[in-house]
Amino acid sequence: MSVFVEVDHVGRTFPMPDGDRYIALKNIELKIKKGEFVTLIGHSGCGKSTLLNIIAGLDKATQGGVLLEGRQVTQPGPERMVVFQNYSLLPWLTVRENIALAVDEVMSDRPKGERRGVVEHHIDMVKLRHAADKRPGELSGGMKQRVAIARALSIRPKLLLLDEPFGALDALTRSGLQDQLMQICEENKTTCVMVTHDVDEALLLSDRVVMLTNGPESYIGQVLNIPFARPRHRLEVVKHPNYYSLRGEAVNFLNQQKRGKQRKVKQTAIARHGLEKVNLEIGFIPLTDCAPLVVAKEKGLFKKYGLDEVTLSREPSWKAIVEGVASRRLDAAQMTAGMPLTMTIGIDGKPPLPTVTALVLSRNGNAITLSKHLYNEGVRTLADFKAAITSSPDKIHTLGMVHPSSMHNLLLRYWLASGGIDPDLDVSLTVIPPPQMVANLKAGNIDGYCVGEPWNSRAVYEDLGFVIATDLDLWDGHVEKVLGVREDWANQNPQTHLALVKALMEACEYCDDHRNREEILELLCQPHYVGSAPEYTRPGFIDPYQRGTDAKPELLLRYNQFHIEKTNCPYRVEGLWILTQLARWGITPFPKNWIEVLDRVRRVDVFGEAARDLGMMDIEPDRGSIRLFDGTVFNPDDPISYLNSLKIKRDLRIQEITIDLEAEARGERLEARG
Amino acid sequence: MQTLNSTSLKTDQLINRDPFLVIEDVSKIYPTPNGPYIVLDGINLTVHEGEFVCLIGHSGCGKSTLLDMVSGFRQPTEGEVRLQTKRITEPGPERMVVFQNYSLLPWMSAFENVYVGLDSVWPDKSKAEKTAIAREHLALVGLTEAANKKPKELSGGMKQRVSIARALALRPQVLILDEPFGALDPITREELQEELLKIWQAHQVTVLMITHDIDEALFLGDRLVMMTNGPAATIGEIMNIPFARPRDRTRIMEDPAYYDLRNYALDFLYRRCGHVDE
Numbered sequence: 002m003s004v005f006v007e008v009d010h011v012g013r014t015f016p017m018p019d020g021d022r023y024i025a026l027k028n029i030e031l032k033i034k035k036g037e038f039v040t041l042i043g044h045s046g047c048g049k050s051t052l053l054n055i056i057a058g059l060d061k062a063t064q065g066g067v068l069l070e071g072r073q074v075t076q077p078g079p080e081r082m083v084v085f086q087n088y089s090l091l092p093w094l095t096v097r098e099n100i101a102l103a104v105d106e107v108m109s110d111r112p113k114g115e116r117r118g119v120v121e122h123h124i125d126m127v128k129l130r131h132a133a134d135k136r137p138g139e140l141s142g143g144m145k146q147r148v149a150i151a152r153a154l155s156i157r158p159k160l161l162l163l164d165e166p167f168g169a170l171d172a173l174t175r176s177g178l179q180d181q182l183m184q185i186c187e188e189n190k191t192t193c194v195m196v197t198h199d200v201d202e203a204l205l206l207s208d209r210v211v212m213l214t215n216g217p218e219s220y221i222g223q224v225l226n227i228p229f230a231r232p233r234h235r236l237e238v239v240k241h242p243n244y245y246s247l248r249g250e251a252v253n254f255l256n257q258q259k260r261g262k263q264r265k266v267k268q269t270a271i272a273r274h275g276l277e278k279v280n281l282e283i284g285f286i287p288l289t290d291c292a293p294l295v296v297a298k299e300k301g302l303f304k305k306y307g308l309d310e311v312t313l314s315r316e317p318s319w320k321a322i323v324e325g326v327a328s329r330r331l332d333a334a335q336m337t338a339g340m341p342l343t344m345t346i347g348i349d350g351k352p353p354l355p356t357v358t359a360l361v362l363s364r365n366g367n368a369i370t371l372s373k374h375l376y377n378e379g380v381r382t383l384a385d386f387k388a389a390i391t392s393s394p395d396k397i398h399t400l401g402m403v404h405p406s407s408m409h410n411l412l413l414r415y416w417l418a419s420g421g422i423d424p425d426l427d428v429s430l431t432v433i434p435p436p437q438m439v440a441n442l443k444a445g446n447i448d449g450y451c452v453g454e455p456w457n458s459r460a461v462y463e464d465l466g467f468v469i470a471t472d473l474d475l476w477d478g479h480v481e482k483v484l485g486v487r488e489d490w491a492n493q494n495p496q497t498h499l500a501l502v503k504a505l506m507e508a509c510e511y512c513d514d515h516r517n518r519e520e521i522l523e524l525l526c527q528p529h530y531v532g533s534a535p536e537y538t539r540p541g542f543i544d545p546y547q548r549g550t551d552a553k554p555e556l557l558l559r560y561n562q563f564h565i566e567k568t569n570c571p572y573r574v575e576g577l578w579i580l581t582q583l584a585r586w587g588i589t590p591f592p593k594n595w596i597e598v599l600d601r602v603r604r605v606d607v608f609g610e611a612a613r614d615l616g617m618m619d620i621e622p623d624r625g626s627i628r629l630f631d632g633t634v635f636n637p638d639d640p641i642s643y644l645n646s647l648k649i650k651r652d653l654r655i656q657e658i659t660i661d662l663e664a665e666a667r668g669e670r671l672e673a674r675g
Numbered sequence: 676m677q678t679l680n681s682t683s684l685k686t687d688q689l690i691n692r693d694p695f696l697v698i699e700d701v702s703k704i705y706p707t708p709n710g711p712y713i714v715l716d717g718i719n720l721t722v723h724e725g726e727f728v729c730l731i732g733h734s735g736c737g738k739s740t741l742l743d744m745v746s747g748f749r750q751p752t753e754g755e756v757r758l759q760t761k762r763i764t765e766p767g768p769e770r771m772v773v774f775q776n777y778s779l780l781p782w783m784s785a786f787e788n789v790y791v792g793l794d795s796v797w798p799d800k801s802k803a804e805k806t807a808i809a810r811e812h813l814a815l816v817g818l819t820e821a822a823n824k825k826p827k828e829l830s831g832g833m834k835q836r837v838s839i840a841r842a843l844a845l846r847p848q849v850l851i852l853d854e855p856f857g858a859l860d861p862i863t864r865e866e867l868q869e870e871l872l873k874i875w876q877a878h879q880v881t882v883l884m885i886t887h888d889i890d891e892a893l894f895l896g897d898r899l900v901m902m903t904n905g906p907a908a909t910i911g912e913i914m915n916i917p918f919a920r921p922r923d924r925t926r927i928m929e930d931p932a933y934y935d936l937r938n939y940a941l942d943f944l945y946r947r948c949g950h951v952d953e
Contacts, residue, residue: 045860141734171857172887173733176945198861235945239938249928259862287929317925436929443931444938463931532926 005070005192006033006056006160012064013051025051027218029065031211036190040203042251043213044258049196050164052213056194057083057162069160079107082153083162086169088145090137090152097124097133100152107156123151126185143174150182154191161186163195167202176235179205187232200251204229205238212254223254223324242399242431242446246318249434253317257330274307277494281308281501284316284325284334287436287531289454289542289561290363290482291335295524296517297508305507306500315529318434319404326487327354332494333501335362336485339406339579341602344485346589346658348405355488355660358571359607360502362482362509364562365473366541367409368457369416370466371449372442376550383420386469390427401433401441401450411582412475413451418649419631424586425651442466453481454561455531455538461549462537468548471541473557475630478566480575491604502611506569510617513564518543569612571603572621574637581640587651591644592658601660695724695881696745696849700754703740714740716907718754720900724848727875727882729892731940732902732911733948738885742851745883746772758849768796771842772851775858777834779826779841785833786822789813789841796845812840815874832863839871843878850875852884856891865924868894872922889940892916893933894924901943912943 008031015023025048033039041049054060056067058077067074069081077083090099101120108116124133127147137145146166153161166182167175183206186193197203203210210225225247229238238244270278281303285291294313297303303311314331316322323344325331336358347353371380380386390398402410414424424430433441438450439459449466450456460466472479484505491498511517525531526538540546542561545554562568576599584591592598605621612619627635635643644653701718704711715737722728730738743749744756747766756763758770779788789809797805813822816836826834835855842850852871856864868891875882886892892899896916903911914936918927927933 044862171734171854173944200861236938236942239934239941245928245934255862315925440929440931440934444934459931465931528923528926532923532929 003035004032004068005035005037006031006194007068008032008052008056008065009068010065011052011055011062011067013048013055013060014063024218025216026055027220029219029221031221033192033194035192037208038186038193038195038206039209039211040195040197040207041211041213042197042200042203042255043219044198044215044255046216047213047258048216048219049213053083053162053164053194053196056160057081059083079156080159081162082156082158082160083164084146084149084153084166086165086167088137088142088149090145090148092137095134095136096129096140096148099137099148100124100155103152104155119155123155126154127151127181141174142170143178146170146178147181150178150185154185154189159192161191161193163193165196165198167199168197175199175202180235182206183233198255200248200255203251204244204247205233205235210251212251215258222258223250225250240444240446242401242433242441244446245440246433246437249317249437250320253321271310273309276307276497276500278332278497279308280310280312281332281497282312282314282330284314284322284331286316286319286322286335286434287533288366288456288482289525289531289538290366290563291530292512292521292525292561293362293505293508293563294335295530296511296521297504299524300508300511302504302508302511303501306504308497308500308504313530317436319407320432320434323351326356326485327351329487329490332490333484333486336483337404337407337409338480338483338575339408339411339583340404341483341485342576342579342598343406343583343589345488345598345602345660346583346592348589353658353660355601356485357488357491357602357604357607358483358485359491359498359604359611360484360505361480361569361571362484362505362563364478364481364568365471365559366481366561367412367451367453368468368471369413369449369451370438370442370457370460371469372445372447372466373464373549374445375448376467380469381550383416383422383469387420387422390422397429398427398449399429399431399447401431401438401447401452403435403452404432405588406583408472408479408481408579409451409453411579411586412472412479414586415582415629416470416475418647419633421649423649439463439465454541455533458537458540458547459533461540461547464549467550468546471546471557471560473560476627477559478562480571480579483571488601491607498607499611499614502607503615506564506611506615506617509563509569513562513568515543515558567618567620567622570608570619570621571605573599573603573605574622574624574627576603577637577640578627578635581635581644584653584655585644585647585650587654590654590656590658591640593655594657595640598658598660693724694721695726695759696722696883697757698722698741698745698754699757701741701744701751701756702753703737703744703749704752713907714905716909718910720910720913722881722883724881725879727895727897728884728900729896729898730883730885730900730902731887731889731892731944732908733904733944736902736905736908738902739853742772742853742883742885745849746770746851768845769847770849770851771845771847772853773835773838773842773855775854775856777826777831777838779834779837781826784823784825785813785818785829785837785840786810788826788837789844792841793844808844809840812844813837815843816840816870830863831859832867835859835867836870839867839874843874843880846878847880849881849883852882854885854887857887864888864891869924871895876921889937889944892940893918893936894922894927899940901940901948904948911948914940 008029011029013026017023043049055062058074104116104119167178207227211221212223213219214222229241271280273279285294298313322334326334341356341358344354344356380389402413417424435452435456438452438456441447443465457468526535541557545556547554583589609619698718698720703715704713732738744751747763793805816839818836856867899914901912902908
C-alpha cells in the first residue's frame with residue numbers, strides 16, 4: 002500500500018539557555034499507511050509528543066520533514082487534527098457549540114443545514130446526545146474527551162493525532178473510550194497516530210507500536226507489528242497466543258530504557274590480568290541448560306580465569322538476547338544453536354551482524370509437549386496428531402516455539418514434516434518466550450510447544466500437557482545452546498573471549514558430573530536464575546523423566562548433556578545442517594559459500610586453543626553424515642541435493658552471502674543511531 | 676495446582692486468627708427528592724491483620740464511599756465497621772488515608788508536611804522526638820535530600836512519597852490508599868508499588884487500597900475485592916492472589932496462574948460488570 006504519511010529522517014534540536022543544544026529527536030523515519038493506527042510509546046521526555054507536534058505542524062523539524070500525501074507539512078491544518086489530554090474545550094460553550102465552532106470554521110463554504118447535520122452526526126457518534134446542551138463544567142473527564150474527539154473528527158481530518166488522550170482518565174473509563182475510538186476509526190478508516198504510555202492500550206488499538214528510546218537523541222528503538230484481527234474486542238485480544246509475549250516485549254523495552262536511564266554512565270571496559278575486559282554482562286534465558294553460566298558464576302570459574310566482574314542478566318526472550326548482543330548491552334550471551342548464523346546472515350529484515358560461537362554449551366534437553374486436551378482425545382503419536390488435525394479442519398492447531406533460529410523451531414518443523422504435517426500450512430507456529438509457554442498452554446492459546454526444560458516438565462507437573470517426544474527421540478546429541486558474541490567483540494577482546502570459553506568449558510565439565518547435579522539444581526531454582534520449583538526441574542536433570550502419559554518415568558542420562566562426548570566443540574557439520582533447515586523453511590537463503598559462512602561463525606580455532614590450554618581434547622568430531630529418527634541421511638558433502646530431496650519445504654533460495662566490512666559498517670551505523 | 680494450594684494454606688492460617696477489620700452488613704443510602712438512593716448494599720468483608728486488600732470496580736461503584744466508612748469520614752446507614760471489635764465512628768490516627776491528589780499543604784516543605792501531622796496527633800511528644808520520627812519516615816520513602824523542598828518543587832511521585840510518609844509516621848494500624856498511583860507515569864508507579872510493598876512488609880500494617888489497575892492489584896494484594904456497578908453496589912467476587920512473597924514482577928508474570936487471574940478480573944470488569952455509559 003502507498004505511503005500516506007512519511008516522517009522523513011526527522012531531527013529536532015532545541016537551543017539551550019547556556020548556548021548549548023539539546024537534541025531531542027534524531028533521525029526518525031516512519032512511513033504510515035492510509036487507515037493505519039500507529040502508537041508512539043516511550044518514557045516521559047522521550048520526545049514522543051514533540052514528534053506528534055511535528056506531524057501536526059505545531060512544531061518544526063530541525064532536520065528532515067513530514068509529508069502528508071506527498072505534500073510537506075509546514076503548519077497546522079484541518080486535515081491533521083490533534084486531541085490533547087486536557088480536552089481543550091471552550092468552557093462557555095455547550096457540547097454542540099464546541100463542535101459547531103470547528104465545523105463552521107472549516108466548512109464555512111457549506112450550507113448551514115449541512116454543517117448542522119455534521120455536528121449532530123458527531124454528537125451521536127460519541128453517544129453524547131443526552132448531554133448536547135451541557136457545558137464542559139457539567140461533564141465528566143471521559144465525556145469531555147469524547148467531545149474533543151467528536152470535534153476533531155467532525156471536520157473530517159485525513160489524520161487524527163492523539164496525545165495521550167485518555168491519560169487523565171481512570172483505567173475503566175479509559176477502556177470505554179478506547180472501545181469507542183477503535184470503533185470510530187474502523188468505521189471511518191481514519192489514519193491515527195497516538196502517543197500513549199499504556200502498553201495495553203497500544204496493543205489493543207494499534208496496527209504498529211513504535212517504541213522510542215529515552216532522550217536525548219531519541220530514536221525508534223523497536224517496532225512491534227500487532228497481528229490481531231479486526232474488529233477487535235478487549236477480551237478476545239488478550240487470548241491471542243501472542244498477546245502476552247507482545248506485551249512482554251513492550252514492557253521489556255520500557256524496562257530496559259528505565260535501566261538505561263538509571264545506569265546513565267556508560268559501562269567502560271576494565272582491563273586486568275592481561276585481559277582486555279574483565280567486566281562482562283552475559284545474557285541468559287531461564288532454562289535448565291543455562292546451568293554452565295550459573296555454575297561458572299557461582300563456583301568462581303569466571304574469576305579463576307581472570308573475569309572478575311561478570312554479571313549474568315536474566316533476559317525475558319531470545320529476541321531480547323539478539324537485541325542485547327547487537328546493541329552491545331550484552332558482551333556475550335547464551336544463544337540458540339542457529340542464532341549466530343541467523344544474526345550473521347540477517348533475518349526478519351535485520352541487517353547482517355557477524356556473530357561467532359566458539360563453544361557449544363549444551364546438547365539435547367528439549368521436548369515437544371502437547372496439551373492434555375489432545376491427550377484426552379487419544380493423541381499419543383505423531384500420526385494421531387496428524388489425524389486430529391485432519392479431522393478438525395475448522396480448528397487451527399497452534400504450536401509455540403521460542404525463536405526462528407532455535408533447534409526447537411527446526412526440530413519441531415522437522416518432526417511435523419516427517420509425519421506429513423506442513424508446519425506452515427497445516428498448523429500455525431508462533432514465537433513465545435520459554436517461561437511463558439506453560440501460561441499460554443493453560444490459557445488454551447496454544448495446543449503445544451517445543452521448548453527446553455523445565456517448561457515441559459512444568460506442564461506435565463501441572464497436568465496441563467504431555468510429552469509426545471523428547472529430542473533424544475529425534476536426534477540424540479544435537480547441538481542446543483551455544484555461547485555467542487559479536488565478531489567485532491571477539492576480535493577486539495581475543496584474550497577475554499578465550500578466558501570466557503575456558504571458564505565455561507570447565508563449568509560444562511562440572512555440570513556433567515552427576516554428583517554435582519543436586520547442588521546445581523539448588524542454584525538453578527534460585528529466583529534470579531531459573532526460579533523454578535525443584536519438583537518440575539528435577540525430571541530429566543536428576544530424576545527419571547516423566548512424560549505425563551502411561552509410560553513409566555525413564556532415566557535419561559544424556560537429556561541435559563554439557564560436556565561428555567565432544568559436546569563443546571562447535572563443529573561445522575551440524576552448523577551446516579542448521580543452514581539447510583533454515584533454508585528449507587525460508588528463514589534464510591542457503592549460502593552458496595556455506596563453507597566460508599561456517600568458518601566465520603563457528604570458531605573451532607578458539608575452541609581448540611581453549612581446549613588445549615585446559616588439557617582437554619581439541620579435535621572436531623568426525624565429519625560424518627547425520628541420520629535423524631526418520632532415517633533420512635544428511636550428507637554434509639552435498640547439502641543442496643539433500644535440500645532438494647526433502648518433500649515438505651518452502652521455495653529454496655540459494656545465494657552468495659557476503660559477510661563483508663560493509664555489513665559491519667552498516668551494523669555500526671545502526672549502532673551509532675542506537 | 677501448586678500455587679493455589681499454597682494459598683489455601685495461607686488462608687487457613689488467616690482464618691484461625693481473629694478478625695481485625697470487619698465490615699458487616701454495611702449499606703449507604705442517601706435520601707433524594709426521588710426517594711432513597713442506595714450507593715452500597717450489604718457489604719461484608721473481614722480483613723485480617725497485616726493483610727493487603729485491593730478493591731477494584733468502575734467509577735461510581737462506591738469504593739471510595741466504602742473506604743470513607745473505614746477511615747471514619749462517613750457513617751454507614753446500616754451495619755457497622757469495626758476495627759479490633761471497636762466500632763468506627765470518626766476519623767482517627769490509627770486509620771490513615773493517602774489520596775491520589777497527594778493533599779499536601781503547598782506552603783510547607785516535605786518535612787513540615789509530615790511534622791504537622793505528628794504535631795496534631797502527639798502534642799505532648801518532644802519536638803526532638805517528633806523531628807526524628809518525621810526524618811525517619813522521609814528516609815523510609817527515600818526523600819531525605821528533598822526534605823526541605825515545597826510540594827511544587829517535587830515531582831508527582833515524590834509528592835506521593837511525602838503523603839505516604841506522612842500517613843505512616845503516625846504508625847497507623849490500617850493504611851487506606853485511594854488510587855494512590857493513578858496519576859503517576861507507569862515507571863514511577865512501578866517504583867512506588869515496589870517501595871510500598873517493602874514498607875508494608877517492614878511495618879506489618881494492614882492495607883486497603885483502591886485501584887483501577889489489575890496488574891497493580893495482582894502485584895500488591897493478598898486479595899482482590901471486585902465490586903459490582905452502582906447504584907446498590909456490592910462485592911461481586913473476591914479473588915485470592917496466590918503469589919508467594921516477596922514478589923518479583925517478572926516472576927509473577929511467568930506464573931501460569933497470572934494470566935488466568937488477570938483475564939478473570941478483566942472478564943469480571945468488562946463483561947460481567949460492563950461499563951455503563953454516562
